[in-house]
Amino acid sequence: MASRITAAAHDDRPTFQEAAADLVNAPSTAASSTTTRWFLILGAFVVLGVVGFVLKIADHGMDDRRAWGYYVAMVSFLLTTAGGAPMLSIAPVLAKANWVRPVMRVSQLFSSIGVLTAIMSIPLIFLLPPLVEDEVRRRSIWFGSPAYFPHIWDTIAIFGLVFLGLALLWASSMPDLAAIRESGSGRRQQWARRLAPGFIGTSGQWKALRIRIGVLSAFYFLFLIFTHVLFASDYIHALVPGYKDAIFPMYHALTSLQAGTASVILASYFLWRYGGFNRYIGINQIWNLAKLQFALSLLWFYFFFSAFIVFWYSRTPQNEKVIELFDQGPHLWAFLGALFFCFIIPMWTLMWNFIRVSMRGPAIIAGVIIFGTLLDRIRLGVGAWATEGINDKFLQVVPETVWPDLWDIFMFLGMFAGAAFLFLLVTRLIPAVSLWEIQQSRLISKPAMYMRSEVEIVGKPD
Amino acid sequence: MRQGRQLDEIRVNKELLNGALETPAWWKWAVLFFATIVVTGFVVFGIQTNKGLGVTGLSRPVFWGAYITTFVFWVGISHAGIMISAILRLTQAEWRRPVTRAAELLTVFSLLTALSFPVIHAGRPWRIIYWIFPYDFARGLWPNIRSPLIWDPAAIGTYLTGSTLFLYVALLPDLGVLRDRTTGWRHAMYGALSLGWRGNPRQWRLQTVAGVLLSALMLPIFVSVHSIVSWDFAVTPGVEGWNSTIFAPYFVIGAVHSGVSAVVTMMALMRWLWKWDNFIRPEHFDALARLLIVVATAWFGFTVVEILFSLYTLEGPELAFRDMQIFQWPWSGMFVTFLLCAFFIPVTMWLFKSVRSSIVLMFWTSILVNIGMWLERFLIIVPSLARKQPFVYTWGSYQPSIVEFTMMAWSFAFVAMNMLLFARFFPLIPLFESKESMVFTTEMKIGRTTIPAVLREQE
Numbered sequence: 001m002a003s004r005i006t007a008a009a010h011d012d013r014p015t016f017q018e019a020a021a022d023l024v025n026a027p028s029t030a031a032s033s034t035t036t037r038w039f040l041i042l043g044a045f046v047v048l049g050v051v052g053f054v055l056k057i058a059d060h061g062m063d064d065r066r067a068w069g070y071y072v073a074m075v076s077f078l079l080t081t082a083g084g085a086p087m088l089s090i091a092p093v094l095a096k097a098n099w100v101r102p103v104m105r106v107s108q109l110f111s112s113i114g115v116l117t118a119i120m121s122i123p124l125i126f127l128l129p130p131l132v133e134d135e136v137r138r139r140s141i142w143f144g145s146p147a148y149f150p151h152i153w154d155t156i157a158i159f160g161l162v163f164l165g166l167a168l169l170w171a172s173s174m175p176d177l178a179a180i181r182e183s184g185s186g187r188r189q190q191w192a193r194r195l196a197p198g199f200i201g202t203s204g205q206w207k208a209l210r211i212r213i214g215v216l217s218a219f220y221f222l223f224l225i226f227t228h229v230l231f232a233s234d235y236i237h238a239l240v241p242g243y244k245d246a247i248f249p250m251y252h253a254l255t256s257l258q259a260g261t262a263s264v265i266l267a268s269y270f271l272w273r274y275g276g277f278n279r280y281i282g283i284n285q286i287w288n289l290a291k292l293q294f295a296l297s298l299l300w301f302y303f304f305f306s307a308f309i310v311f312w313y314s315r316t317p318q319n320e321k322v323i324e325l326f327d328q329g330p331h332l333w334a335f336l337g338a339l340f341f342c343f344i345i346p347m348w349t350l351m352w353n354f355i356r357v358s359m360r361g362p363a364i365i366a367g368v369i370i371f372g373t374l375l376d377r378i379r380l381g382v383g384a385w386a387t388e389g390i391n392d393k394f395l396q397v398v399p400e401t402v403w404p405d406l407w408d409i410f411m412f413l414g415m416f417a418g419a420a421f422l423f424l425l426v427t428r429l430i431p432a433v434s435l436w437e438i439q440q441s442r443l444i445s446k447p448a449m450y451m452r453s454e455v456e457i458v459g460k461p462d
Numbered sequence: 463m464r465q466g467r468q469l470d471e472i473r474v475n476k477e478l479l480n481g482a483l484e485t486p487a488w489w490k491w492a493v494l495f496f497a498t499i500v501v502t503g504f505v506v507f508g509i510q511t512n513k514g515l516g517v518t519g520l521s522r523p524v525f526w527g528a529y530i531t532t533f534v535f536w537v538g539i540s541h542a543g544i545m546i547s548a549i550l551r552l553t554q555a556e557w558r559r560p561v562t563r564a565a566e567l568l569t570v571f572s573l574l575t576a577l578s579f580p581v582i583h584a585g586r587p588w589r590i591i592y593w594i595f596p597y598d599f600a601r602g603l604w605p606n607i608r609s610p611l612i613w614d615p616a617a618i619g620t621y622l623t624g625s626t627l628f629l630y631v632a633l634l635p636d637l638g639v640l641r642d643r644t645t646g647w648r649h650a651m652y653g654a655l656s657l658g659w660r661g662n663p664r665q666w667r668l669q670t671v672a673g674v675l676l677s678a679l680m681l682p683i684f685v686s687v688h689s690i691v692s693w694d695f696a697v698t699p700g701v702e703g704w705n706s707t708i709f710a711p712y713f714v715i716g717a718v719h720s721g722v723s724a725v726v727t728m729m730a731l732m733r734w735l736w737k738w739d740n741f742i743r744p745e746h747f748d749a750l751a752r753l754l755i756v757v758a759t760a761w762f763g764f765t766v767v768e769i770l771f772s773l774y775t776l777e778g779p780e781l782a783f784r785d786m787q788i789f790q791w792p793w794s795g796m797f798v799t800f801l802l803c804a805f806f807i808p809v810t811m812w813l814f815k816s817v818r819s820s821i822v823l824m825f826w827t828s829i830l831v832n833i834g835m836w837l838e839r840f841l842i843i844v845p846s847l848a849r850k851q852p853f854v855y856t857w858g859s860y861q862p863s864i865v866e867f868t869m870m871a872w873s874f875a876f877v878a879m880n881m882l883l884f885a886r887f888f889p890l891i892p893l894f895e896s897k898e899s900m901v902f903t904t905e906m907k908i909g910r911t912t913i914p915a916v917l918r919e920q921e
Contacts (some may be wrong), residue, residue, distance in 0.1 A: 014793075075471070087860065093860060094752070094756065095553065095555070114580075139774060139775060139776070140774075141770055141771075141774060143773070143776065161597065225763060229767065244771065244774055244775055245705050245707045245771070246707050246708035246712065246767055246768055246770075247707040247708040247710075247767075247769035247775075248707070250708065250763075250764070251712070252769060295688075298682075302685060302710075302711070303711065304687075306689065306707060306708070306709075306710035306711055307698070307707040309693065310693075310696050310697055310705065310706070310707045310709075311707070313693075313697040314697065314699045316699060443908055444908065444913070444915075446904065450917060453919070455917045455918060455919060456917070456918045456919075457915050457916075458902060458907060458915055458916055458917075458918050459906040459913045459914070459915045459918055460914050460915060460916060461910065461911075461913045
């Protein structure tokens with residue numbers, strides 16, 4: 001029956017030579033004055049963020065937990081978005097999806113932002129109260145462990161995740177770095193020599209590379225869940241007296257997948273629109289990512305509602321206080337923002353195929369989701385860090401709304417600029433679209449005509 | 463690589479209609495066997511109705527036992543159909559095709575079975591009417607419509623209606639084929655059921671659109687059904703081990719785990735009984751096992767988090783309850799068996815391709831999963847109720863009686879008998895899906911290697 005594939009359709013995909021020229025050589029020649037200007041602007045904002053951080057310490061010290069809620073929200077936001085993005089290069093591969101290949105590198109490049117997450121998480125070690133204070137032990141998932149166990153394990157988790165992300169990026173970039181080493185030029189070639197020594201593409205090296213990527217991907221996924229469970233439990237959940245919500249760490253991890261997908265869509269759109277990658281990243285990638293984004297947005301509400309209904313239904317005073325803290329009272333604005341931007345708007349837009357099958361539609365929705373995720377993290381982080389009586393059995397008083405001060409705004413700007421700076425910096429060395437993935441995609445797929453329709457034949461190797 | 467022969471359309475028709483148009487010798491004996499158990503079940507149910515619930519092991523403080531466990535178990539199994547048919551259809555997984563009909567059918571029959579358990583559990587089944595109607599019109603004593611116990615029949619009823627529609631829409635093209643190959647009353651029956659199916663382009667387009675739409679519409683119902691079942695427990699703050707926010711997704715993912723495993727069991731049986739080696743192939747088991755590894759691991763993660771957060775508050779009653787559930791005999795034995803059967807043994811085995819491609823091993827591991835998942839539900843429901851009250855003198859235990867065991871056997875026999883009866887009249891593997899699969903799958907040569915390939919539409 002498949003013999004009704006009558007003729008090969010016109011194949012306008014870039015050839016290997018064209019792809020190599022575009023991806024291996026182009027970024028080194030594109031070091032224009034515009035790029036340099038962008039780096040300078042972003043660098044200036046990073047400095048502003050550092051200034052904000054220093055002035056925050058000068059104003060409030062490290063003991064006033066209430067003052068640092070927005071900082072916790074920032075770290076949580078970075079962990080959520082940049083930490084979740086590399087999963088896009090892992091999960092669809094399990095389903096042998098071919099469409100994901102052009103955006104796999106984009107998703108892995110977000111690992112570089114992990115460096116910022118790790119650096120920003122260091123002050124949290126000093127901000128988080130120990131498990132035992134004045135001989136009173138507070139509730140935590142660490143039960144009777146030593147007082148600084150969460151500090152140690154959370155740091156190991158965050159740094160471990162960042163290390164795994166960078167290792168995954170490095171491993172999957174190896175063939176491209178080898179290509180740059182052979183045919184690139186300048187400083188980029190020097191870096192490639194250091195990072196890809198000896199890779200010449202023998203069968204053994206390819207086999208080892210696949211195993212390495214597979215193992216690192218599996219560990220990255222497990223570490224992502226582990227890190228979210230620890231971070232959500234220790235930095236948010238355990239600080240609210242009387243709060244007991246088993247789904248909360250999973251909710252935190254799920255929003256990471258949602259925001260990670262949104263980040264990849266947005267980055268892919270910018271690379272398509274402004275980065276000169278429109279022959280590699282196209283509607284097929286955005287369409288499939290948008291479907292995934294739609295499903296994850298529905299799951300956002302499902303996970304939120306699963307917790308909410310149990311809290312609302314039980315009507316116990318402590319559960320009512322928790323609802324008031326996170327959803328009704330001081331952070332109602334952030335909750336409504338998160339609800340609209342993470343669920344209602346994505347649901348009502350992405351359910352329509354004509355929006356999904358466009359470059360701009362999913363990109364706008366991705367931006368909306370990222371903003372919604374930021375509000376969600378503010379709702380949770382600021383809310384949890386504003387509470388008092390950490391050793392109490394129940395939350396006695398719901399705190400007033402905490403608004404960001406000028407230093408918080410500086411730090412927000414610095415965080416966004418730092419993330420963009422790191423992402424752009426790494427794309428100076430590593431191509432934003434993987435040459436070898438494009439090559440492999442070209443090998444195992446080809447356009448064809450099935451009767452009068454244009455189709456793609458996609459190989460599904462074991 | 464494809465493991466089996468590529469058949470032509472004539473051969474596909476002949477082989478897949480062999481169940482509906484010819485009666486295998488073993489069929490009537492199998493039906494007779496299951497019918498005997500079903501009849502026994504009805505007799506036992508009659509005795510229970512006559513004597514009252516005293517013939518069961520239910521007693522203070524455990525009033526939810528094997529019946530409610532079995533109810534939750536069958537609702538869980540019912541998640542197979544939508545997982546396989548709807549989700550895999552939307553994600554364009556080609557390997558789903560031979561499995562869809564059997565999975566949808568399993569959904570319908572398991573839901574019917576699940577729905578009968580609250581009626582059986584009620585003891586006096588006619589009183590089930592008070593579930594919806596007021597106890598006393600004059601005094602306005604209405605059931606509490608804010609209770610998940612009231613939402614349950616609505617959700618399951620909607621799911622049953624939707625699943626039946628889903629099954630029927632997908633059956634239409636095959637009914638058209640059967641109508642054209644039969645005579646007499648069978649021809650009349652298939653003619654009426656096929657709703658004038660002629661296979662013209664408009665009908666195919668509508669059938670495809672209906673399939674996709676139903677897939678998308680069924681998804682929220684699919685999620686809501688087991689979520690509502692979980693809220694029967696989770697919104698009860700007074701019972702240790704029940705009041706957990708994670709229950710809804712935990713139940714749903716557990717249901718998918720158990721449902722997909724049940725489909726594996728059924729696929730193996732179908733391959734052996736009807737000799738459909740060319741349709742249900744080792745690569746299908748391999749794909750399902752890969753899916754099960756992901757699902758089982760996620761489910762296990764939820765299990766760990768659920769237990770971790772139940773201990774979080776370190777409150778005495780919760781600790782005492784968990785101590786009993788995990789460390790005290792006989793619960794400890796069940797707990798270990800549940801973990802070994804539902805996760806450690808099967809998932810460890812599925813990591814090996816030789817196991818994933820072995821139909822015998824997949825059959826037995828899938829059965830292990832469902833033994834484990836039944837125990838999981840039992841361990842959620844019964845120990846919590848046994849320690850419901852804070853005072854030691856109000857504690858109790860529970861052991862199912864022979865009546866409850868018989869009704870559990872009845873439920874399995876009821877599903878099996880209905881499946882066999884269905885298979886006598888309708889093809890268990892969809893003909894049109896098999897033929898469509900021949901269109902959408904091909905092979906591709908890369909260098910000296912030939913790999914399987916699929917056709918994808920271009921946007």
